[in-house]
Structure formats: C-alpha cells, structure tokens
Amino acid sequence: MQKENTNNETLWTKNFIIINIINLLIFFSFQMLLPTLPLYIKELGGSNSVIGLVTGIFVVSSVIIRPISGLLLDKLGRKKVFVIGLIIFILSVLSYSIFSVISVILFIRFIHGFGWGAVSTASSTIAADNIPKKRFGEGMGYFSLTSSLAMALAPVIGLSLIARYGSSMLFYVSTILATLGFIATFRLKYKETTTQSTNKTNGSLYEKSSLNPSFIVFFVSITYGALTSFLPLYAAEQGIANIGIFFTVYAIALFITRPLFGKIIDTLGFDFAIIPGLVLVVIAMGLLSIASSLPLFLVTAFIYGVGFGATQSSLQTMAMVGVPSNRLGAANATFLTAFDSGIGLGSIILGIVSASIGYSQMYLWAAASAVIAFTLYFIIGRKKIDPSSRLI
Template sequence: MEQKLILINIINLLIFFSFQMLLPTLPIYVKELGGNNSIIGLVTGIFVVSSVIIRPISGLLLDKLGRQKVFVVGLIIFILSVLSYSIFSVIGVILFIRFIHGFSWGAVSTGSSTIASDNIPQKRFGEGMGYFSLTSSLAMALAPVIGLSLISRYGSDTLFYVSALLVTLGFAVTFKLKYKDTTPAENSQKTKGSLYEKSSINPSIIIFFVSITYGTLTSFLPLYADKQGIVNIGMFFTVYAIALFITRPFFGKIIDTLGFDFAIIPGLILVVIAMGLLSIASSLNIFLITAFIYGVGFGATQSSLQTMAMAGVPSSRLGAANATFLTAFDSGIGLGSIILGVVSSSIGYSQMYLWAAASAMIAFVIYFMIGRKKQVQLLE
C-alpha cells in the first residue's frame, strides 16, 4: 500500500474514532440534560440534515477548488464543534452546535473518501475501498465502547476533549499528504455547477433505505438495551465492527471478480434478519448475535454500493460521486432517527425495529428494480 493511501487511512481512522465515540454517548448526554426520545432523535437528525446540505456543495468544491482546501477547513470546524459541546450544556445550543458539526462532518468525510479514491489502483478498486473501509470499522469496534466508558467514568467533558484531540491529530497528519487536484481541462463546462453525479444515483437510493436501519442503532440501541435490562451494550458495537472488519475486504474481492450481486443480495437479506432479531432481543447473547449478522450484512451492502456509486466515474467527478452517495447515506440515518424516534415514543423500541426491517426489505426490492450491475466498471 502506498504511503499516501496509508496516511489518508490513518486520518480517516482518527476522524471516525472521534465521530463514533459521540454516536452512542450524545443521546445519553442529551437524556441527562432532560431531553426525551424525540429530542434525542432530533440531535441525530439535525446533524444529518446539515451534512446532507453541505455534501453536494463540498463534493463540487473538492472537484473545483481541490481536495486540500475543503478537507482542512472542514477539519478545523469539526474540532471547534466538538470542543463546544463541553462549553454549552443547554439542549437548544447543543442542537445548534450539532447542526454546525454536521457541516464539518459532511465536508471531511466526503473529502477523505475522495482522497482515498484518488489513490486506489483502478483494477483493485473494490478491494481498495474495502481496505479503506476497515479504518471506519476499527473505529466502530473500539470507539463506542471507549466513549461509553469515558462518559460513565469521567463525565462528558473528558469525552469531548478526547474526541477533539483525535481530530486534531488527524489534522496534523493532513500536512504530510500529497493531494491529487483536478486540472482546468478536467473541469469542463459540461460538468460545471453539477452538484450530483447522475451515475451514482441508483446505488444512492438503495443505501438511503439501508442506512435507516443504522440510524436506529446509533440513536436508540443503548436506550433500548437499558430498557431490556442489558448491561455492557457497548459490546454490541464491538462485535458489529469486528464483523465489518473481517468481511469488508472479502466482499471487495468478490465484487472485483464476480460482480455486485454476490455481495449486495446476501448483505441485504442479513440486514433484514438482523432487524427482525433485534425486535425480539431480550438477552445480551441475542444482541451480540444480531450485531454480528448486521455487521456482515451492512458491511457487504454499504461498501459494495459505495464502490458501485464510484465505478466508472472520472477523477474530476469523484468528489460529486462521493457526495451523492454519502448524502443519501446521511439522509437515511437522519430521517430514520427522526421518524422512528417518534414511532418509538408511540409503540416502543421493539416495534420500531420491525419498521427498520421493512426499510431494508424496500432496499432489497429497489436493488432488483434499478440497482443491479454485473461487473465493476473501472475508473476512467
């Protein structure tokens, strides 16, 4: 693996570690401040709304202004946002900070995946994206557990300081990167002002419905487990991420050789099964079995659909392609958190996860209608 790809992987790991530490802990923090389930869903949802707003803009800027400017500015705002959580403890202000934080996350995560895409060999693109995804998987394995431990033992301030420090370290590494910027010739008049990449829309629609299931996990799983009398629920995220870590490179090789069907179809089936199991989970063992099934299914589906969204896209449009896909991904998480947060307040967490299973089934149907591709198209 080339040095520049290793560096962006390190940066992505640090960014995702910070991000994942806050996912299961911010709902707890807001709950302590007096927020109900609807407010907790809004905390996740408003973050995603702002990231959805900025992603297509940041994708266009990555292609037009270059990778470095957008990436560095996004990281600075990210650091300031996380530090602000420790300063303000009013729900209304937290919601505003979360909105600004979402802007930075949209720019930074779009930037990191675009920079990685620039540096992955064309003929091993599926495999390369699988390895890039391992950084986020490793963060998912460790960060939620560490975040939950920090907030329970040392309080929210320590949690936010550690989270900000991780992004600061990632920011320091950015100055070692060499960025591949598009040239004026590549930025033709034809693509000028185009916020979305048309060839990436179909896989993006599918990931929208899949990511609704992920939104219910990040927003409500710790609260659901607590209601069920389950302790050490942080292990769920560890098992989930281990499953991602094991299977993502494997499925990357599969789509490079056999096509997308062999990864996405079984992946979607496993996501449906996992949501169904979660709706009846009553012990830690069932939660952990569900975590592994979901990890394999989501890992196969998410990384394969992202590869599909970027396959065949010229380098001058990779920013827009990543933005298109990640906008849909974030939209699913945000809407899932908001809508299913209201649902859970009315019918409970168990029934809510059945709704999430239905969302994955919709994704399965849509894949057969508009999403299928037999081969990975190499990047031009």
C-alpha cells in the same frame, strides 16, 4: 502539487496509508462523542426531546453540506475542502468544553455537522483517488475498516473518559485526536483538479450516475437508524442492560468481512456481495423483532454486521464505478447524502411507528425497508460495469 499515480497495482502506498490513519483519527474523535454527548446534555438539564434535537440538527447540517462539499472537492481541489472542514470540526469539538448552555451547544452541533459532512466526504474521495482501479473494491473495503475500528473502540473509551474524568477531558481528547489528523493532512499528496471535462453535469451538486446505488442505500440505512436510535431502549425493555456489546460484535463483523467482500466484487462482481448482504440485513431485522435474550441479540449483531458491511461498502464502490475522476467528490457526496438521509428520516418515521406498535413490530418495518432495497437492486441497481473500470 504532485499528481499521484494510481494506475499500478500497489495498494498500500504512502498516501493510502496516511489517509487511512487520518480517517481513523477523525472517526475516533467523532465516535467518542456519539454516546457521550447525550449524557452531557442530560447533565446540563436537557430533556429527551432536546437530546433528540442534538442528533437531528447534526444530521440536517451534514446532509446540507455534503453535496456542496462534493462539488467543491472537484472544483477547488481536495486539500482546501479537507483542511477547512477539519478546522471547523476541531473548533466545534473544542467549543463543547467552553460553552455549557444548551442553546449554544445546539448551535455548535449544527456547525459541527458542516465540518463532519465536509471532512467525511473529502476523506473517502481522497482515498478513492489513491486506490488502483483493479483493486478498488478491496481498497475501499480496507479504508472502511478504519471507521469500523473506531466504531468498536471509541464509544467505550469515550464513556470511560466521561465517567472517570468528566466531560471536559472527553472533549479535550476528542479535539487532540482530530488535531493529529489535521497535522497529518499536510503529509498527503493531493490529486490535481482538472477543469476540462465533457461531462455536461460537471457543475451539478449530484452525480447522476451515482443516484441508483444511492437510492438503494437510503433504504438500507433506515435499518441502521433503527439500530442506533432504538436498540438500547428495546434491549432495556427486554431486561438486557449491557447491550453495548451488540455494537462491538457488529463492528467486529464489519472488520472481518469488509475486505473480503471488496475482493469479491473485484473478482466476481457486485451481485455476489450485495445480494447476500441484503438477504442478511433482512434476516437480522427479522431476528431483532423476536430477540429476547443477549445471545440472540449478539448473533443478530454479527449477521447484521456481515450483511450491512457487504451492502454498504459495495454500493459505495458502485456509486463511483465509471465516474470521471473529476466527479468523484460529487459521487461520494451523492452517496453519503442518501446514507445520512436514510438514517435521519428512518429514525423519525420508525420512532413514530414504535410509539404506536412497539419496538418489536418496528423492526419488522425496518426489515420491510431492507426488502425494498433488495427489490430496487434488481430493478435499478445491477451494474454491468466492471469495478476495475472506475477511472476514465
């Protein structure tokens, strides 16, 4: 395999463009199912608890596979993990259209989580391989735009497909998108894996140097779990029916600001992106606790999008700064495992909280989680390493 040269300053190489296209296709396929799979389960007679289990079991399997995928990415190479993960992902999506028994769908969803965990860990690692070290923050910012674009458009398209043509068409389109991404993987040139390393933790599932930013993002992602799990219910309680536009505004804010903050951390450092980002997340959660009209919800969506976009992408960049290239897979896995765990655990804990004190007060608890992240950043998170020193 040809080894890619990432020591120059060119960002938009053929390889980087291809991995961005692949990531867009995969995330589109994934995001189309998020709001629609619960409708499918409901159509089959599933209860709200079963719908919650469909979400939870997916998070569990993706969290299990991420650290294993990270280690395999560094040991076996990027291509094998990426391709195998995509095959599992594609077959899982296609299987939803074949089986209409809830117990079988739960099993498929569990397997689907394995595919998603492996694919999403591999894609971000491959992107990192192809970003010049002096433009790393900017490059990761652009790469994250593909997921933001999918987040803004895919749920709307998915809901439209299932409403007009039924669930089978939805699953076919999702399968086709992922398959196109699979085909494009064979146009990539993958970074060679190296077995020689002086790193004593070379065989570890987790990258020790990435633990601090991962620990911080765990608390940040709790706020995201509060949004995805309970915002529609909270908005309905306030008499707002068309709250889907909240996530569109949120995604637009991500799309606008992520490359900007990427350039900021490359030139000024992490503090100038993460500190204001965390402050905005806290403010957004506070505003949600008092929101009672659609305009205020949308203002909150934009503030949260800017804050979360600055924080999440910057912390992911920090998790890879100074990490040897043969441990990038483990570094990505460490970060994404913490991210998923925060969403999953946050949804469970805040669900219990909301049942006791209501959604409004629950978002204040979510704000407290962001305050904890803000505090931790000053205690364990502030990294003195220049972002451009990523490659060792």
